[in-house]
Amino acid sequence: MRIFKTKMFHQFTKKEKISDELLLIIAKEMEAGLIDSNLGRGLFKKRIGRIGQGKRASYRSLIAFRAQDRLIFMYGYAKSSVTKSRKEIRIAELKALRQVASILLSINLDEVSIHSQALIEVNDE
Secondary structure, eight states: OEEEEEHHHHHHHHHHTOOHHHHHHHHHHHHTTOOSEEEETTEEEEEEEETTTEEEEEEEEEEEEETTTEEEEEEEEEGGGSOTTSOSSOHHHHHHHHHHHHHHHHSOHHHHHHHTOOEEEOOOO
16 A cells, blocks of 8 residues: 655644654554544544644544555644634535545556655655
């Protein structure tokens, strides 16, 4: 399975000091069926723990995922950044994110990652 992150997600991981090694662990959990929420059309939500704090109040990631094929970290945010009066993901946002996930799961990854550099491959090197 190939693992990628969008440029936006890459910026988020740099800011929050989330390592590629942790992303690889999350990908292995997803492959093993440890999924927090299936949001439909290949879009999933997965918690990412902060060092020393666990997953409950840490980060959330939105992931395009097709088992044994590809996993693409699309978007990340801190759970604490969501106000209590707002849902984490609104209906209109969810529809748009599902469409993006569907596209990411259908495109030729080699062409996109080589030509546009829109996706950054996550390796265990």
